[in-house]
Amino acid sequence: MKTKTDKPVLPNLDLPASDKGYFCDARPEVVEPVKGIWENFLNWGRANSLWILGFGTGCGAIELRPLMTSRYDMYRFGVQPRPTPRQSGLFIIGGYASVKTLKRIVRSYEQMQGPKFVLGLGSCTVNGGMYWDSYNTINRLDQYIPVDVYIAGCMPRPEALLAGIKALKQRILDGEAEGANDYARNFDWYKANQKKIITDWNMPDYNW
Amino acid sequence: MTILGQIGAAAFSVFIFINYGFLLAGSMARIRARVQGRIGQPVYQPYIDILKNNARRTAVHHGVMFFLGPVFRLAGGLGTFLFIPAILNSPLFANFSFSGDILLVMYFIFFGQLGMALGAGQSGHPYSPIGVSRGLAQMSAFEMPFILSVLALAIKHNSLSITAIVQAQQGGIANWSMITNPLAVIAAIIAFLGMSMHNPFSVVIAPQEIPIGPPTEYHSGLLGMLQTNRSIFNAAKLVLYVNLFFGGASATEGVLYALSASVLHAVPVWLGVTLGVVTMVIKTFLLYFITVFVGVSFPRFRTDQSIRFFLFVPTLIGLAGLFLARL
């Protein structure tokens, strides 16, 4: 059990005083990967058992459904959908992410564990897509949460999604998919961007 | 057999049946995929999932009881298996069955459920207790047919010890419980459906309503332990059912043993044991098929419907089986 030593504590300013006791206010920590064979082996395991968070954020979610059918069958690659962020490793942001959804995306992303990967599906995550000038969507996803693989297209076909997953698998095997640590290192930058655009932030700074 | 020898044998038999459990789960998933026309996940996928879960770098816990929940659960699974004699007449696979009879096994199942329920309770998530309340309600309902069938067997063979029951069923298919007391077996199988949480009775871990029910807050290493338990617990239940109702597997008798005896005159001990394990694997594999078939083809019952279902027809069948046994 990690004993609480003198770790820096998040201020959680947006929480009303009465609710402060309900939430953990620790900062996210960087967990350095173990070097060598063992990490490769673990990465092989992580790559071949990608559990997707069943959280359809935008129009891309519909692309996920065909993957379960016999025509595309993602199960072949050890990929299966999981209902809770706790148990899932891969978070697919499908299409536009409105500000309101971004707040939920951030909370779900922060509640995911250990090596977690984000796959930006569709051009809206790359540069805002056709909604680039809309008042309530975000343009670049990776300003808010670290993204591993972008799949361009205004809604790329399932094959493209499979290719994206394949590319992600390769990144994991190469040990480059360290989005979680990146988020922990420049947490303040990310948090500032998020809070700039999300005004009704009634949650703790980091949602354990 | 010295104490250490027994522990070693038990460890070995657990190792065998845990891997069998994983492979069984993996192959069933693959068969289900094949039925749906998909290629399906590789048979060894469960191993990878457990590896991935244990490979997680961070984890969160809500308190001591939450942390101990999976330990209780796995202990329950292992314990249930260890109290059942897997292979007849083979000290290697007799596990610790000398410490208690069928009642011990039936009640040890609760040990795992209780631990899981307590751990889920402390997670603080409302979905867990809802899942637990549904699970307990359903469990107490399907207990009835299972109890009646076990009692029927106990009356028939005038003994509660599993080894004695298996011993009584040796010597050909005629004296399997399936033949001597079909009603009890039907009731037991229906109860088995309830136990396996497959579709008609999967309201406990209904993914869409309450994301996987009780273990909703479990993740990384804790979830890995829960998955290991699912395999060994399944294996234990299958072995128990085969022992009670389908003649079990013996290291000194059985169809395969007779074949090899006719070929080799004196069958070496290790061959007898492996043949026993093979018969057990085959029987359990076929038994598990029943739950998969039923699971794939039925919609989900609400909890009160499943309670009313279990306490009506299967209980009557069980009672009939009981009277049949007393004739």
Added chain:
Amino acid sequence: MIIQIIVSVGALLVLIGLWGLLTRRNLIKMIIGFSIMDTGTHLIIVGLGYREGATAPILDSSITPGTHFVDPIPSALVLTAIVIGLAVTALMLAYAVRLYSSRGSALIEDFKENAL
């Protein structure tokens, strides 16, 4: 023969008194009924003590050795009974006065305060 008459008259008086007690609603009339019953009883008591042709048990000049005396004990008893009857009637009358002054009516059924 005389005893027969006295005792039956006494019994008759008792019945008349009882009838008065049971049917008359006025308190005073009930008390009068009681006193009639008392008198009836006293008559019976004295009547039973009488002997044919006997005289009062008082030894004065006119007593000759052969005279028979009436049984003295009932007459002693009747004296006490009369005094007690007097006392009870006096008390009842006192009650009747107080009841009348408290309720302003002398009918027994107006005093049913503590029914049940």
Added chain:
Amino acid sequence: MIKRFLAIIALLGAAAVLLPFVLNLPTEEALPELASKYIENAPGELGAANLVTSIIVTYRGLDTLGEVAVLFAATAAVGLLLKRTGNEVGVSHWKSSEILKSGGGFLFPLIILYGVYIFLHGHLTPGGGFQGGVVIATGFLLLLLSGSVDSFNHTVMSLVESLSGFAYVAVALAGLIWAAGFLDPRFLPQGDFGRLFSAGAIPVIYSLIGLKVGAELLGILDAMRCKVRREGVTA
């Protein structure tokens, strides 16, 4: 209507209960053994001419004692119930007829004298303490009715009553100490038969009883006399 019907039934029942007494009365002539014994040895033992008195005062003296207590209790109860509650209005004079006023004045001393005679000669002639007391009380009642006096002196009345009662108890105790038992009159000489001062303490007891009964009845009459006036209801 039901009550009337039940009353008739009750009456018939009572008659039926009393019938056996009236029909087959015991008729044997001879006095019972106890009564004849009384008649034989009462004059000898007690020396009183009036056997009934000797029975009342000595043989069954406890009855008489009880009787006095009964009368005393009744007076006390009547006093308790009807004592001056202070809300009486001054009672106007009783306008009685002229005959009653003058006759009363004339007859009063005679009645009192007659009463005293009765209880003094209780052991000789018929009558005794109770009868004498009642006669005296009637005398005073006459005064009351004639309106010539409107109230009696309470202290004297209660004094007479308590002293005579106390004396009676004293005489009874004296019997216990000097004579053979409680209420035994023979601690005084029997004197010669038929005289006034004879039969031991019997005349003393009887006169004490006479005084007490007279005073008590007077008390009852006095209590009854004051009419309690309630607002609006004239007596």
Added chain:
Amino acid sequence: MNPLIALAVLMGTAFTMPLFEKAGLKPARLIFLAALTLLLVISGGILVNLLNGAPDLEVATAGFKAPFSINFRIGLAEAAVWSAAALVLLIGGSYMIHREEDGMYDRMLYLVLALGVTGLILTRDLFNLFVFLEISSIAVYGLIGRGGERSLQAGFKYMIAGGISSILFLIGTVFLYRLTGTLNIDGMAAAAGSGSLAGTVGASAVFILAISMLIELKPFPANGWALDAYQEAPSGIGALLSSAQASAVFIAFTKISPLFGDRLAAVLGGIGMLTFFFANLMGMRQKDEKRMFGYSSTGQIGLVIFAWFAVRGTGMPETAAWFIVGGLLLTHLFAKAGLFWLSGLADKSKGEGGNGFLHKVLPSALAGIFVMSLLALPPFPSFFAKMELVKLLVTGGSWWILTALFLGSLFEAAYLFTWLVKKTKAECTDGGADTVNGDSLVVGKRAGPDILTDSPAAEVSSLLKSSTSLWVVIPALALGGLSAAWAYMAGVFNVIAMAPFAAALLMLLLAFLPGRVRGFLAVLVSAAAAWWIWPRTEGIDQIFAMLFLGGGSLNLFAGLYRKDRRPGFWAFSLMTVLSLGALVLARTPLEIFMAWEVMSVGAVLIALQGKRAAGPARTGMLFALGGGYLLMTVLMSIGTTTVLSPAVAAILVVIAFLSKSGALGLHVWVPGSYAEADNDATSLLSSVISKAGIWAMMIFSIRILPGIYGLDGPELWLQAFNSGPFSFLSGILGWIGVLTALVATIVAVFQEDIKYTLAWSSISQLGYIILAFSLFDHFGWTAAIYLSINHFLFKAMLFLAITGVIYRVKTRLMYKMGGLIAPMPITFITVLIAIIALAGVPPLSGFGGKWLVYSALIQGGRPVQAALAMFSSGIAFLYLYRLIHSIFLGQRKDDSLGIKEAPFWLILPQIVLIALIMLISAFPTVILKPIIAAVGELMPAVIGFEGSTLMSAIGYWNGSWVMYVTMGVFMIPLVLLLIGTGRKTRKVKQFNIVFAAERPYRPETTHYAHNFFAPYRKALGSLMNPLGRKFWEGSAGGVTAVSSAFRRLYTGNGQTYALHIVLFTMAAALFAGVFA
């Protein structure tokens, strides 16, 4: 000491009272009390030298021998009643002075009443009897009228009745004189013996005399006037009326009873029993206190009359007859006087708030003593008297009268106990812990720990100030003395039998000490009792003795957690625990029944201490008494020609014991009493006292019932229970046991209030024990004893833990708690181990119990019952999880943030219990070997230990190995998990949960606990209506309807009462066959 002096002094003072009045109030009162004291001294003196063996005192008056003058004879009975009446008169006098109701006339009448009572008791002359009867009646007429306008009406009606009775008496007396020639009662009896009263006149004269005396004793149909008198007379006079005057008239009645013929005696006895039954039936609906006491005293006097005539026919010796009649009469005399005075004093002190000062310690104790003595509970004389009376009726085989007696006593118990509870329980103004019973939610304000408001010093001073309540102690002391005398005469005056009462008395006397000191004392006494009893018992007795006394001491120790004084709790719990010890040691039927009665009533009194325990405690008392009566019938038939057929005796005994342990049908009082009692008292009730029924059934099956029916030796009585006359028992008991277990468990699942859940769970566990017991074989009984011990362990743990929780959280509703594992870890561990044990999950000892019961059932050839039992233990799992989840796990509410762990006094017993359970789980041989050996002495052993494995014919169980395997299987994954993910896991707070990407709003809205098993309720909905409760409430409603129907008989009109009297005389004449 010549009684006549007393007469003289009384009369002298009465006559000269006006003189003393002149001298001033003080001297008048002094002389008044002096006279009464002298009366007491004389009567006491005579009683003392009669007790020392002097012959009956014969006193003649007027210097002449008996027939010629009036004589007094004082036997032991007359002396006892006379001195008792004198004592009551003295106290009544001082009560009157205290209430400033004593004018000159009052004192005069009072002295005359004393005179009348003395005369009535002593005189042997019939006419003199009449005179003294009139003296006392007139004194009473006067005194009744004193109470104000309504008492005048009552007085007048009383006089009408008195008048009629005196006229009848006169006629009867004079005709009797005419026939027998004498007025002396003994003379008349001799004449009657020689046949002179044989004729119709003689018979009717005796009849009229009997009826007139009976009217004075207020027989049933004709006592309307008496009840109005009781209601309206001032309390002081009511006390005298019901005690001194009534007893004196009864003694007079007994003196003339030799004259009555047998048929007349039977009719009078019948009327007595009718009075007892109907008076108590009608007493149930009373609102007015004094009228209720009136009903009770008419009923009691009716019972005494019945007893006198019941005893008359049997030719039993004089002392035995007076043992019964005297016991009932004297108890009633003192108790009723005490009650009237207490209610008088309470009215006077109305001003001090609520129902007067009765809820203070001493007055409530006094009220309790008086009511308990009237209900004929041990140790009071009425208990022993009623026992002998029942013995008489049982041997006589008159069942209808016995039922009337029992029903009458139950009705009386109902309304007297309700009065006692209403008067002595301080209104719980501060609401106590909010609770819900059944379905109606009762939300009370936050309750501080229920500490008696005033400090000990205030209590004692207020006591001394109101000096009168000191007077009322005297009748209680008199009752105590009488109890000792009657116990000595009954032969149970030994240390064991008397210990519970002495302990209760001691605790009440020390009420002024602080609570904890008395608590320690109680624990020491019970522990000493345990230590003392251990060598004196063996076999089953020893095991149960340790369960009762050891368990009792542990629970008492837990009771120390509250600082307040709790006078009632310590007294009654110590009494009950010691009575359990006495029960184990009891050998004779009387000792057994006495200990059982004290235990069952003590349990109800313990439950009574709870804030809202009035209703349930009352039901509990009725069940306790009802069970006691059934048991009394069987026990009293011992040693006599056995009139009870074995089956009937067995059924009665079983019903009595099942009502104590709360089997189905007889369980309605259990949930309410357990839930509403103090929290630690419930632990004592459900873990220790409920087992008494089980032990008693065992002892009755081995020693008592076989003893009655001559089946000595194990083979014989085993054969009797398996195939002989008692064989039907095992089947029925089995089904009762299993259905209790099933229904109670199902109901427990749906309760919202913890204590109701645990109460229902206790009932279901008792059902298991009864099921195991019903097998009547070695296996079954071993299972029953093992289950009992187990049930004690985990039920005590559960209730003590819950006590701690409620003490901290102030509420009993589970859904209001949550997340208490953080502040109360030890309590959590206790509850966790308790529910694992209760559910029967393997490593712990609970599984041993389950294994024993099921193997015994299967081996005993009852698979269906085994199946139902296993199913109900499956369901038990539900409410156990719900209990631990709603309280300890889930979301922690804000108001439970500040609470601390349960007090030390509760934690220590819990730790001891955990250690015990762990010991028994790991090494079952420790507890099972002695049990098997103990039961083995009684029945052929069926199971045995081979090494550490328990072998039965069909199965085996090795507790130690199960524990080792479980520990092993538990430790390995734990270590793996700690190494694997332990380092990486971070502790987070309660809202860090995946809440569908939203943040949880409030802890209350995210804690799932209310209506936890809703689907179960939907599935089994129809099974849920409480049939048991409906049945009992229906019958109670019926009885009260009948009672109010009868009460309309009393219209309040004096004339109607006179009519009743005459019609009553006529009816009695018809029955007595006087006419023809």
